[in-house]
Amino acid sequence: MNIFTKAVHVGDRRKPGPHIPVTAPITTASSYVYETMQQLDDVFAAPDSGYCYARYDNPTNSGLEELVTALENGHGTLACSSGMAALNAAIQTALLDRPKRIVAANALYGATISLLDKLLDPFGVPTTYVDICDLGAVERAIAETKPGCVLLETISNPLLRVGAIDRIAEMTRGAGAALVVDNTFATPLLVRPLELGAHMVVHSATKYLAGHGDVLGGLITSDQEHYAVLRQVSRIYGPVLGPFESYLTMRGVKTFALRMERQCANACRVASWLATNPKVGKVNFTADSAHPDAATIARLFPKGLYGAMISFELRDAGRAEVFAFMDRLKLIVRATSLGDVHSMMLYPAMASHRDLPPKQRERLGIRDSLVRLSVGIEAAEDIIEDLDRAL
């Protein structure tokens, strides 16, 4: 079934019965009763066979989980309370029976770096950072550190680099480690990492999948090998999404492919315009034929869909000039987050990468003149007009 069709149908109308709600209802109960104690005992013995407690499972979440499993072509999905909760649960699942060491991309979402350095490292799980676009370096890092988990983002934040997930999956599998891919920026419309050999794929559902700026959520879709452990990890510490947020996310997902298609097309137009503007320095965009990973992008992404994130430098600008530019924006929303229906701009040095020491930011190429634009579904000419006025 085509992804556009899946997005609209999967997960709804799950229970055959005399009347079937057209869309998955919000179920708020924290626990469940059965006609007999024997039935409840059976559910406790095999938690996937029925509902008994909301930390384990919830019917609204099950609808969303079935839907996202279909989109990512996985074995099963866990809906989490945030993207960060999902990442943490995925890493714990990956490492439970493996060496407690991680090899991670050196370009990651800011809070992911904090998770690795400030939470996992102090608990004895060190991370080795590597340029994932340098396959030789990835191979060496895996051989030298023998990690239990390799972690990367399909499209890196905010410089939009793209690693060869399939090749890295081969190396990771060869070393007995688990590959966890954060697919937030790409969405399953562009890339489905499990099809390329990853073991678990993570989303901040807050972004494109929910898409309307009104949900905080995360998702982990795993292969068969890791699914039971993932559910077990979740049953123990409960990083689960609430049923209201599940409902909103599911409602958002129905239009995600449509929105993403439009956002990708808008981003191409905006990026082309930015590249010709004398007040703009370097433009990072995945459709650029001069992109350092153009060959990998051509191989892994569908034709014409390159993502809807752009980052660019303002020529000769420091923090004060960037602030003044962003203050002049009238349409584009100056806010953290991305992937919403409305265009949004963020200043990485102040927001997503604020917690990194300036030297480390500089080393990663995140200069004080760099801004990140999440292109929305508005008319492209209105987005361009807003940028033009503010520049």
Ligand SMILES: *Cc1c(COP(=O)(O)O)cnc(C)c1O
């Ligand atoms: C936002 C984001 C996260 C964290 O997700 P939350 O829902 O904010 O917890 C992780 N990875 C990427 C790439 C993100 O953009």
